[in-house]
Amino acid sequence: MATAVLPRSATTAPRAVVRATGESRTVRWILIAIALGFLSLVLLVPLLLVFVQALSKGLPAYWEAIKEPDALSAAKLTLLIAAIAVPANLIFGVAAAWCISKFAFRGKHLLITLIDLPFAVSPVISGMIFVLLFGAHGWFGPWLAEHDIKVIFAIPGMVLATTFVTAPFIARELIPLMQEQGTEEEEAAIVLGAGGWQTFFRVTLPNIKWGLLYGLILCNARAMGEFGAVSVVSGHIRGETNTLPLHVEILYNEYAFAASFAVASVLTLLALVTLALKTLVEWQQRRAMSDAAEVFTTPERIAA
Amino acid sequence: MQRKSATVLPGFGLSLGITCTYLSLIVLLPLATVFTRTAQLSGSAFWNTVTDPRVLASYRVTFGASFLAALVNTVFGLLVAWVLVRYRFPGRRIVDAMVDLPFALPTAVAGIALTTLYASNGWIGQYLEPLGLKVSYTWVGITVALIFIGLPFVVRTVQPVLDDLEVEVEEAAASLGAGRWQTFSRVVFPTVAPALLTGFALAFARAIGEYGSVVFISGNMPMKTEIVPLLIITKLEQYDYAGATAVALVMLVASFALLLTINLLQWAARRRMAV
Numbered sequence: 001m002a003t004a005v006l007p008r009s010a011t012t013a014p015r016a017v018v019r020a021t022g023e024s025r026t027v028r029w030i031l032i033a034i035a036l037g038f039l040s041l042v043l044l045v046p047l048l049l050v051f052v053q054a055l056s057k058g059l060p061a062y063w064e065a066i067k068e069p070d071a072l073s074a075a076k077l078t079l080l081i082a083a084i085a086v087p088a089n090l091i092f093g094v095a096a097a098w099c100i101s102k103f104a105f106r107g108k109h110l111l112i113t114l115i116d117l118p119f120a121v122s123p124v125i126s127g128m129i130f131v132l133l134f135g136a137h138g139w140f141g142p143w144l145a146e147h148d149i150k151v152i153f154a155i156p157g158m159v160l161a162t163t164f165v166t167a168p169f170i171a172r173e174l175i176p177l178m179q180e181q182g183t184e185e186e187e188a189a190i191v192l193g194a195g196g197w198q199t200f201f202r203v204t205l206p207n208i209k210w211g212l213l214y215g216l217i218l219c220n221a222r223a224m225g226e227f228g229a230v231s232v233v234s235g236h237i238r239g240e241t242n243t244l245p246l247h248v249e250i251l252y253n254e255y256a257f258a259a260s261f262a263v264a265s266v267l268t269l270l271a272l273v274t275l276a277l278k279t280l281v282e283w284q285q286r287r288a289m290s291d292a293a294e295v296f297t298t299p300e301r302i303a304a
Numbered sequence: 305m306q307r308k309s310a311t312v313l314p315g316f317g318l319s320l321g322i323t324c325t326y327l328s329l330i331v332l333l334p335l336a337t338v339f340t341r342t343a344q345l346s347g348s349a350f351w352n353t354v355t356d357p358r359v360l361a362s363y364r365v366t367f368g369a370s371f372l373a374a375l376v377n378t379v380f381g382l383l384v385a386w387v388l389v390r391y392r393f394p395g396r397r398i399v400d401a402m403v404d405l406p407f408a409l410p411t412a413v414a415g416i417a418l419t420t421l422y423a424s425n426g427w428i429g430q431y432l433e434p435l436g437l438k439v440s441y442t443w444v445g446i447t448v449a450l451i452f453i454g455l456p457f458v459v460r461t462v463q464p465v466l467d468d469l470e471v472e473v474e475e476a477a478a479s480l481g482a483g484r485w486q487t488f489s490r491v492v493f494p495t496v497a498p499a500l501l502t503g504f505a506l507a508f509a510r511a512i513g514e515y516g517s518v519v520f521i522s523g524n525m526p527m528k529t530e531i532v533p534l535l536i537i538t539k540l541e542q543y544d545y546a547g548a549t550a551v552a553l554v555m556l557v558a559s560f561a562l563l564l565t566i567n568l569l570q571w572a573a574r575r576r577m578a579v
Contacts, residue, residue, distance in 0.1 A: 023484060028391055035387040036399065038380045041428075042452055043405050046417040049427060053420060088326075095322035103316045111323070113567070117331055120563040122513025123411075124533035125338070125552045128540060132337035137545055139337065164330055186313055196314035218407070225410030227516035232537060245412040245516070252416050252520070261420075264413040271408035278408075279401040 050268045053261035065251075065259035066266060073239045074247040075266075077155070081230075081243065082223040085163040089219055093170025094212075098200075101178035102186065112175065118167050127161045127232025134160075153235030158243070161229040166219045173215030174208060181207055210285040214278065221274040225267060338556060341549040353550040361527040362535045363554075369443055369531075370511035373450030374458075378504045381458025382496070388459070389466040403459050406452055411516025418449050419521040441523030446531065449517040454507030461503035465496050498573040502566055509562040512555065 023031070055062055065071065096115060100108055118126065132138050134151035144151060151157045185207070189199040205212075227245040235241040242250065244267055251260035342350060353359070388400050406414065422429040422439035429439055439445045469492065477487040515533040522529045532555055539548035 022390075027484075031383065032387050032391055032393055035380070035384045039384060039399060039402065042455060043402055045427065046414065046421055046452070047405065047409075049421050050413060050417050053417075092323065092326045092330075095319040095326075099316055099319035099323055102313050103311060103320075105316075105320070111327075113563075114327055114331065116563070117335070120509065120513075120559040121335070122515065122533050122536075122552075122555055122559070124515050124536050125513070125556060128536060128548060128552055129334040129337050131540060132341055132545065132549065133334055135545075137543070160330070160334075164334060167327075167330055183311065183313060187311070190312045190314070199313075200315075221408050225408075225413075227410060227412040228533065231515075232540065245410045248410075248412050248416065249520075257420070260416060264410075264416060267410045267413050271405065271410070271413075274408040275401055275404055278404065279397075 047268065050261055050265050053257060054265040056261075057258040061258060062262045062265075065256075065262035068259075070238045070242065071244075071247055071263055074242045074244050074263075077158075077241070078224050078243045078245075080155070081159050081162050082220055084159050085166055085223045086216065086220050088163055089167055089170050090212075090216065092167065093174055093215060096171040097174035097178045097208075098204075100175050101181075102183050115168050115171050115175075118164055123165060123226065123228025124232060126165050127229035130157050130160050130164070130233050152233055153237075154241060157233035158230050158241065161233045162223050162226050165226050165229050166223045169219035169222065170212070170215035173211050173218070177208055177211040178204075210281055210288060214281045214285070217274055217277050217281065221271065224270060335556075338549055338553055341545065342553045345546055345550060349546075350550050353547050354554050358526055358530070359532075359535060359551055362530045362532045365443060365446065365529060366512050366532040369446040369450055370508050370514075373447045373454055373511050374504050374508040376447075376451050377454045377458045377507045378500055381455060381503060381507075382462055382500060384455075385459045385462040385466055389463060404456050406454075406456050411453070411514070412520075414452055414517040415449065415520035418452060418517065419445070422448060422521065440521050441525075441529065443522075443529055445521035445523070446518050446529060449521050450511040450514060453514050453517055454511050457506040457510060458500070458503035461506060462496055462499050465499040469495060498569060498576065502569045502573065505562055505566045505569065509559060509566065512562075513559060 022028070096111075099105075100111065131152050134140050134144060134157060136145065136152075138152075140151075151160070185203050186199050189203045190196075194202065224243075225245055226243075227249070230243055231246060231249070234243070234246055236246065236250070238247075238250065244263060248260050248264045248267070251257075251263060345353070384403065388396065388403075419440050420426050422432070422445055424430065424433045424438070424440070426440070432439055437444065439448060473491055474487050477491045478484075482490065513533060515531075515537075518531055519534055522531060522534070524530055524534055532551060536548045536551055536555075539545075539551065
């Protein structure tokens with residue numbers, strides 16, 4: 001298996017389990033069996049089912065369900081929404097992490113809590129608040145109607161709801177990472193005459209690239225897979241305001257199970273790719289950290 | 305810790321400006337609508353809406369199933385974390401990566417897969433039904449979906465704590481004559497307990513708001529298997545904005561209280577580690 005070939009960093013090397021503190025062989029294998037049994041039941045079986053159901057009517061039907069115009073337009077809309085929401089949250093995440101990690105100011109903890117807020121809000125409520133804001137009876141509803149702008153039951157509302165739901169992902173990843181790295185390297189760059197942007201791109205970015213990538217991957221997965229929030233603000237119009245997850249729902253409710261699972265299998269593949277990328281980035285990150293530890297483990301560093 | 309007030313680094317104004325503007329426009333202003341909208345209701349109208357029998361029943365379903373699911377996840381999450389950290393077996397790293405599947409898989413996909421799996425003619429449902437256990441379209445199904453959604457929260461919170469646990473402490477316990485079970489229950493478990501509680505709270509918090517994975521399997525029978533998020537959507541679809549907002553406010557307050565509890569738990573855990 002490919003994983004065995006990849007080099008292991010020092011931090012992930014298996015810890016030698018000492019006899020006195022380990023369980024007996026039997027207990028160990030019973031625990032492993034229960035854990036794997038539970039995980040198979042909860043994770044693996046549903047995953048398998050998606051693909052089996054998707055192919056239950058044969059490969060041609062599967063292919064038909066995926067390249068059907070409504071499915072394609074749903075896929076396009078899903079990509080479009082992610083293409084707006086993810087870069088917006090990238091800029092927000094980097095800006096938030098920069099001011100929180102590099103400067104001292106009052107209200108910092110409040111700011112961190114506020115950034116986390118969307119994680120605590122139910123997806124349904126995340127969609128609802130935009131209906132309250134831009135819907136026919138909402139704050140800006142009458143004004144929008146006057147100017148013939150549609151936000152709710154249209155694409156702008158779906159973009160806004162997705163952006164709200166995925167707002168914390170990149171910031172949450174970068175803040176602790178950049179706080180840990182401190183400000184010394186950037187200060188050195190500035191003192192040596194580098195400009196602000198030059199410092200960011202040449203010094204900060206190489207240091208945070210894996211964390212940034214990790215946040216991007218998770219943010220993108222959620223943006224493409226969001227269901228509840230988008231469902232509330234979408235008009236559910238086939239070919240127009242349907243994303244892939246909503247298309248899965250519509251097909252399922254029409255009892256077109258095989259087609260529904262076919263579209264779902266595309267999203268499942270996306271999830272598996274996300275997991276693979278995420279795991280790779282984690283390994284890279286760990287390796288980068290242990291490399292850095294080796295370089296910097298000089299006596300002065302330890303004394304400091 | 306010598307973080308000074310004067311720094312040579314640029315970009316404070318710009319980055320704080322972007323952060324605050326973005327946060328206000330995308331997060332705070334929209335969320336504020338819940339509070340302003342509810343403020344338009346009179347006190348008694350608000351109270352009648354949020355204590356309506358159908359609404360009360362949906363709280364029971366949502367909070368009951370979420371609690372049960374978080375509890376199951378706490379037990380099995382600890383076991384999974386323990387096995388992943390302590391034991392070596394073939395495929396361990398793949399299993400470790402797979403634990404995050406519920407984070408990555410769109411909830412609608414999880415919903416239709418679990419519903420099909422546990423339906424009376426499904427792979428698993430067909431064996432449970434003769435035993436008198438109906439899963440799909442009952443509260444059991446809701447719990448099953450919430451177990452799926454909440455599992456990574458417990459595993460990922462407990463795993464780093466188990467990883468940091470000093471083997472020496474266990475060796476000391478063993479050398480002082482403690483049995484393996486005694487060492488676990490008296491030494492290991494108390495160290496892991498705060499993380500386990502945090503994981504429980506995170507899984508519970510996620511579960512009470514969950515919609516996509518639950519709505520397919522729940523059957524959506526008012527008074528029986530109707531969850532709060534679905535009730536909010538139903539009210540919205542009937543243009544009962546005031547009602548939807550009032551119920552949403554109750555849920556928001558519950559979620560924020562949980563968020564606060566989780567932050568306090570994590571803060572307490574960090575303090576304990578620092579000592």
